[in-house]
Amino acid sequence: MTAPVLQVAGLSVEYGTRAGPAFAVTDVSFAVAPGRRLGLVGESGSGKSTTVLALMRLLRQGRIAAGSARLEGRELTALPDAAFRAIRFARMALVPQGAMSSLNPVLRIAEQIGDLYEDHGVRHGRAERRAAIGSLLGRVGLGAEVQDRFPHQLSGGMKQRVCIAMAIALGPALILADEPTSALDVMVQKQVMATLGRVQADTGAGLVLIGHDMALMAHFVDDLGVMYAGRIVEKGPVRRLFAAPRHPYTRMLVDSLPSFRLRGVFRGIPGVAPTLLARIEGCPFHPRCPMALARCRTEAPVLRPALDEGGHVAACHRAEEVAA
Numbered sequence: 001m002t003a004p005v006l007q008v009a010g011l012s013v014e015y016g017t018r019a020g021p022a023f024a025v026t027d028v029s030f031a032v033a034p035g036r037r038l039g040l041v042g043e044s045g046s047g048k049s050t051t052v053l054a055l056m057r058l059l060r061q062g063r064i065a066a067g068s069a070r071l072e073g074r075e076l077t078a079l080p081d082a083a084f085r086a087i088r089f090a091r092m093a094l095v096p097q098g099a100m101s102s103l104n105p106v107l108r109i110a111e112q113i114g115d116l117y118e119d120h121g122v123r124h125g126r127a128e129r130r131a132a133i134g135s136l137l138g139r140v141g142l143g144a145e146v147q148d149r150f151p152h153q154l155s156g157g158m159k160q161r162v163c164i165a166m167a168i169a170l171g172p173a174l175i176l177a178d179e180p181t182s183a184l185d186v187m188v189q190k191q192v193m194a195t196l197g198r199v200q201a202d203t204g205a206g207l208v209l210i211g212h213d214m215a216l217m218a219h220f221v222d223d224l225g226v227m228y229a230g231r232i233v234e235k236g237p238v239r240r241l242f243a244a245p246r247h248p249y250t251r252m253l254v255d256s257l258p259s260f261r262l263r264g265v266f267r268g269i270p271g272v273a274p275t276l277l278a279r280i281e282g283c284p285f286h287p288r289c290p291m292a293l294a295r296c297r298t299e300a301p302v303l304r305p306a307l308d309e310g311g312h313v314a315a316c317h318r319a320e321e322v323a324a
Helices: 048-055 081-087 109-119 126-139 144-148 156-168 186-203 214-220 238-243 248-255 317-323
Strands: 006-017 020-032 037-041 063-071 092-095 174-178 206-211 223-228 231-237
Touching (some): 020 037, 020 048, 020 206, 020 231, 037 048, 048 174, 048 206, 109 126, 109 144, 156 174, 156 186, 206 214, 214 238, 223 238, 223 248
Parallel strands (some): 037 206, 092 174, 174 206
Antiparallel strands (some): 006 020, 006 063
């Protein structure tokens, strides 16, 4: 069996506030193998983006309070800043959520990609650098002339492709994509995801995709983790999870998808997610769960496998009773 390129165990992230600590991520664990795609899905505020930004050490106020993260067997949380900067984008790269605001508006694309090369000691002659950047842009479906443009001269989809190009420039072993299609129209979303999938397959890198769109996840990832209130409440192969969701939150997310075959009343998820400052006793989803048991209000469930396992786990007392 191939060793994971990324292995996260018990990761917890918190923010210090005047009202006390805000628990953005609590005891999150997952692994990503080379060439595999893991999706993390959930409502806004569920801890998805915080998880990947913590891995990249890009949180402004938050801190990793507990847990470990190993990249190619190397513990990330204990690395000094200088050593971490050496692996950021070289071995683990980020495709940011907002391409519109991630690129420097006063630098041409060639300069921004060139800075990435320079920071990691990749030296080129002038002509060689232009050829290298042109080739890199070609890999994401852009012409070599794009390197001479400023970000404001590019469409939203082109900017996102530039961000993907920067993420693969140094051949990383892991790509973290934080909602790469946000603020893009549907057709451009499809093109961007096709580009991301192609370059990930070409490089053989592992990939973690953050998103809200369950339909996109169903078509793109191999494995899926469902997050709620900073926790992973269900995780497993994406086909198994869609075919037989074991957590009520997952089932309600799947049921909220529109269908062209079935007619009926559109059903959302009642209530709102808890704030980061809230410490809910028992299962964090029980105030919104239509299937909550008495024990759900006092006893926090843990991730347990289904009877047939297959890597499918869920943190739900009701699922435990059904399995028993």
